[in-house]
Amino acid sequence: MLQLMIIFYGPGLLKLSFSWPGGATGRFVAATVAFVINYACYYSEIFRGGIESIPKGQYEAGQVLGMTKVQIFFKVTLLQVIKRILPPVGNEVITLVKDTSLARIIANKEIIMMAGEYSSRGLIWPLFATGIYFLVFIGLLTILIDWLEKKLAYFSV
Secondary structure, three states, rough: OOOHHHHHHHHOOOOOOOOOOOOHHHHHHHHHHHHHHHHHHHHHHHHHHHHHHHOOHHHHHHHHOOOOOHHHHHHHHHHHHHHHHHHHHHHHHHHHHHHHHHHHHHHOOOHHHHHHHHHOOOOHHHHHHHHHHHHHHHHHHHHHHHHHHHOOOOOOO
């Protein structure tokens, strides 16, 4: 939430020549930039940890077979990394879907904000519909990620 506020309001408060486009477009672009920066950091750490978790013996085995560094990375290391990083990447995707509701802090109209506007008129069903939407969407993502994990678990016991 703080990152959203800093990215959207920061240029104006610091009197920079840069400013976001006006209206809903600017709010959407600022929210997108904030989420991209935030989750790029998380994903880079997940990938770094996945790459470092591969034993050095795998790299040495590729060298013994006469592979180049690029071949070793794409044909040996990356295949193992994908299998190892899928659970944390799946968690981050689900968290990103839920975090999009934070965009309301900079008055970006998203599904939770719209449901809140309708419920302020005395209607409660938009909040229930929004909850069901998130439940179904996150449930489908969970099933998809679980299926991918099982598909890649060909050497697991």
